Amino acid sequence: MTKKRIAKNLGKIKVKSSKIHGRGVYAKKHIKKGEKIIEYVGRIITKKQSEEIAERQIQKSKRKKKRGAVYIFELNKRYDIDGDTPWNKAKYINHSCSPNAETVDEDGHIWIIAIRDIQKGEEITYNYGYSFENYKDHQCKCGSENCVGYILAEKYWPLLKKEKNNLSR
């Protein structure tokens, strides 16, 4: 399945280098809580295609001596979005443990939506929602006060705390 979607660019963002990692997405103007910022677009692909593409993207990053940038968005249990297209600026949004945006699925369209007011010039971030499995492979450099140290869905934070406590005993 290879359906292409073109980005609805609402003109609210720009891409530039980020303190968190590589490039990031920044607000070009004040964005109000609840506002749509940008749609995450790309080819709809199967999980099998997704694994192959992710591996290729990791190898490409290694060749360019960058740390693994993978542009795959998990759509549902069957399909993902291959976001590695020039017209998908949302692919540059970094993860934060204290994000100012979230992703919302509106009938299969993934929107990045502000969860609080965002000032002009602020980096736009959301929680990638990664699972606990292999969490140590995904160190977080978001720099926020409550950074848990790993790119991890918030629902796993208590589990992480428990594991850290057990290790320190």
Ligand SMILES: C[S@@+](CC[C@H](N)C(=O)[O-])C[C@H]1O[C@@H](n2cnc3c(N)ncnc32)[C@H](O)[C@@H]1O
């Ligand atoms: C979709 S890319 C985000 C854009 C990326 N900064 C770039 O320049 O291509 C996802 C990758 O960015 C990096 N990344 C995003 N958020 C991060 C964070 N909070 N801490 C460390 N690395 C992060 C990880 O390597 C992750 O696999």
Ligand SMILES: [Zn+2]
């Ligand atoms: Zn963090």
